[in-house]
Amino acid sequence: METLLDLWAAYGSTIAFAMVNALFALSTYAVLSTGVLSFTTVVFAAVGGFLAAQSVAHLGIGLWPAFALAGIGGAVAGSVVAAAFLKLDSHWMALASLALVLITRVTVLNTPLLTGGVNGLVVPMSVPMGDLVILLALVAAVFWRLHRSWYGLAARAVREDAAVASTMGIPPRGIQFTAFVISGAVGGIGGAALAFTLQFISPETYFIGMAFTMIASTVLGGSFHWFGPIVGAAVFTALPVTMQSVLPAIEDVAKGVVLLVIMIFLPRGLVDPRAVGLRRAARRRVSAEEGTDV
C-alpha cells in the first residue's frame, strides 16, 4: 500500500511537471513557429515566477489572478526583448537570448529584496492538479485558435521564407514581435505554474537546465504544429522517470540516446503535419502507376 502511494506521488508530480514543461515548450514554439530560435522563455518564466510568488505573498492575491499577472509581466518582457533583439540576424539572436538568460540569473542573484537572492523564495501557494489541467487547456486553446487564424498562416509563411512573405505584404518583424509577446505571456504563466508546483524558487530554477528541457521538448515533439511541444514535453518529462525504473544506472545516457534516435529518424519531431501530406502524395503516385499498368 505504501509503495503504491509512493508511486502515485512520483507519478502525480511527473504529470504536473510535464504540464509545466508543456507551457515552456509552447512558449518556445510561439517564437520558433515564426522562424526565431530564442532561449528567452527562461527569462519570461523568471519574470512570471517571481512576480507571481511575490504577489501571492505580499498582495494576497489568488491563484488565477497570479497567473494573469505573470502572463502580463511575461508579455511586457517579451515585447521589450522583441524590440531589442529582432534587429539581429537569427544566429546572433539565439546567442543574444542565451546571454540574456545568464544576465537574468545574475540579476536575480543581486536583487534579494525582489527575488530572495541566493537563498531563494518560499512560495506560499500551490497549484492543484485540476487547475493546472485547466490552465494548459486554456493555453492550448489559444494556440489552436492562432493556428487556424490569419496569424497562423502568416507565421508559417514568415518561418518558411520571410522575404517571400514580405513581398506578399506580410510584415515579418510585426509577426515575430507578436510571437514574442505570446511567448512572453505563456512563458510568464509557465514560470508561475512552476513556482506554485515547486513552492520554492531560486536563481537556479530559471536557468540553463530549463532552457535545455524546453528546446529538447519542442524539437522532440515537433515545432510545426502546436500539439508537438505538448507531446514533446510529456515524452521528455516521462523519459527520465521511465528510464530510472528500467535502467537506473545509465539514466542520463539512455535519455540522450533515445533523444538522438528520435531526432535522427524524425528530424521534424513526433508531430509533423507535412509528413502526412507527403505520404498521401506518395500513395497517389503509387496508385497512378498501378493505374497505368492495368
Added chain:
Amino acid sequence: MSDAALSRPLLELDTVVKTFGGVTAVGGLSTRVTRGSVHGLIGPNGAGKTTLINLITGLFHPTSGAIRFEGRSLEAMQPQAIATLGITRTYQNVRLFSGMTVLEQVMTGCWLTREVGVFASFLGLPSARAAWVRTREHALSLLARVSMDHRADELAETLSYGEQRRIEIARALGSRPKLLLLDEPTAGMNHQEATAIGRLVHELRDAGLTILMVEHNMGLVTEFCDDCTVVNFGRLLATGDPATCLADPDVQEAYFGRKTDAERIQALR
C-alpha cells in the same frame, strides 16, 4: 483618375544602379512600363533582370537612382509596403512555402485582401469566418484560372515544377495587385504550357492588370508582349515594341555575339 495620371507610366525606373561589392548588377538603367501593358524584360544570363525585380519589390534597395510607381518613390520602402501599393511577383527559382497545401499558399497571397483584423480572426468571430470563406473562394477561383483547383488540398511541394509555377502566379494574384512581376514564368515548360501562360497573361492584362515579365523565349515575347526592355550587363540595350527591339543590332550582338547573324533570330521566332 485624371487623364494625366492615366497617361503617366505606371512604373518608372530612372538611372537605377545596384552594385554588390565590386559587381555592378544594374548600371544606370532607365525604362518605363505603361499602364495596362504586358512588358517583356529580356537579356542574356546575368544581365540583371532578377536584380531589377528584386529592386522593384524592395528586397534590394538601389545604390542610386529612382524607382517610381504611380508617381511614388519606392527606393527606401520595405517589401511589405510595396506589396501594399499593389506590386506582387513570382520567383525565377519557385519559392513556395514548404509544408503548405496549394490552397494555403494562395490564401497566404491573399493576406492584404483578407478584409478582417488578425485579432478578430483569432477570436473566430462570425464576420471573420465569413471573410475567411470569401477569401477561400477567391483563392479557389484564382487556382481555377491557372487550372490548379483540382489540386487545392495537396502539398504544393509534391507537384511538378510547371504546376508550382502556376501556383506561384495564383499566389501573386491573391492581393489583387496593379502590377505583376513574373520572373521567367515559362522556364522548364513545354510549348503548350508556355502558350497557356501567355494567354493567361493576356487575360489578366485585359482585366486591367499591368505585367512585367522576364522571358527568354523570343517567340513568346513577340507574340505576347506589347513592349519590351532589353538589358545586358545591367545596361539598357533597347526599349520599345518587341519586333523593333529584337531587330536592333546591339540586341542581336548581345544574344548571338555577331551583328551580322540576323537570320538566326528570325529562326528562333
